[in-house]
Amino acid sequence: MDDQKINELAQQLDNAWENRQPIAPLRDSAGLADVIDSYAIQTRWTEMRLERGETIIGRKIGLTSKAVQQQMGVDEPDYGTLWGSRYFAAAHGRAEVPVDLFLQPRIEGEIAFLMGRDVRGPHVTPQEVLAATEAIALSAEIVDSRIENWRIKLVDTVADNASYGGFSIGAWDHQLTETDLRLLGLLITKNGEPAAQGIGAAALGHPALAVAWLANKLSSFDITLKAGDIVLSGAVAPTLPAVPGDVFTLEMLGQPPLTVMFT
Numbered sequence: 001m002d003d004q005k006i007n008e009l010a011q012q013l014d015n016a017w018e019n020r021q022p023i024a025p026l027r028d029s030a031g032l033a034d035v036i037d038s039y040a041i042q043t044r045w046t047e048m049r050l051e052r053g054e055t056i057i058g059r060k061i062g063l064t065s066k067a068v069q070q071q072m073g074v075d076e077p078d079y080g081t082l083w084g085s086r087y088f089a090a091a092h093g094r095a096e097v098p099v100d101l102f103l104q105p106r107i108e109g110e111i112a113f114l115m116g117r118d119v120r121g122p123h124v125t126p127q128e129v130l131a132a133t134e135a136i137a138l139s140a141e142i143v144d145s146r147i148e149n150w151r152i153k154l155v156d157t158v159a160d161n162a163s164y165g166g167f168s169i170g171a172w173d174h175q176l177t178e179t180d181l182r183l184l185g186l187l188i189t190k191n192g193e194p195a196a197q198g199i200g201a202a203a204l205g206h207p208a209l210a211v212a213w214l215a216n217k218l219s220s221f222d223i224t225l226k227a228g229d230i231v232l233s234g235a236v237a238p239t240l241p242a243v244p245g246d247v248f249t250l251e252m253l254g255q256p257p258l259t260v261m262f263t
Helices: 003-019 035-051 066-072 126-132 154-159 174-178 207-219
Strands: 056-062 078-083 094-097 106-115 133-143 164-169 185-190 193-199 230-235 247-252 258-262
Touching: 003 035, 003 154, 035 078, 035 154, 056 207, 078 154, 078 164, 078 207, 094 164, 106 185, 106 207, 126 133, 126 207, 133 174, 133 230, 133 247, 133 258, 164 258, 207 230
Parallel strands: 056 230, 094 258
Antiparallel strands: 056 078, 106 133, 106 230, 133 164, 185 193, 185 247, 247 258
16 A cells, blocks of 8 residues: 555544544455554554654554454464553542544453563563563553444454544552552443453453563664553453443452443
């Protein structure tokens, strides 16, 4: 796919983001078929936003569930970029999220990493990830799609910045770097009722393995995972739809809860 087409599709996604008007799947409307082209579109879209003052504060990993990979017909995760304009800081464990920023939002519970030093592939191991991690926290990711009715395949979601919407982070905890993250349980309640649950092993078998995959994948694009980057390591519980007025509380053993209110 030539540069002009990549620019055109990145602009379509940016318009959909800004105007909150979904578009048809790019695989249908533009014949997008190559995931390398999809990453090029994602990169160009990020560049467009950076030119307007956006910031990059980390990365997100998607498709870490084997079941979802099988559904998508792929054998590895994907990644997107965390744009600072959609970071919703939690005050005293509570974050307010204006739902009208989004098209069709859903919420996921994840384990977030704060990198303490640079990590660069192509041969990064989970042990090296943990050694380079400053702290770990509970995270709520808001996933959203510019593709109408979530009719996505891999090429669509990669181009669409891995369906990034926004995120919030709980309290950072250095001691969690020494915990077996596979066994960390997470419970999400929605409007006071239990709605989803999962464990750390749902993220590619181990959240640190997911981050290692990211570091190695980024190196193929000549990108380094940098000190200070936040990494969302992938959903560990089923995704839940969100509408105005919904209140989600995420709980993980030994950690203060994180509440996200859609206003």
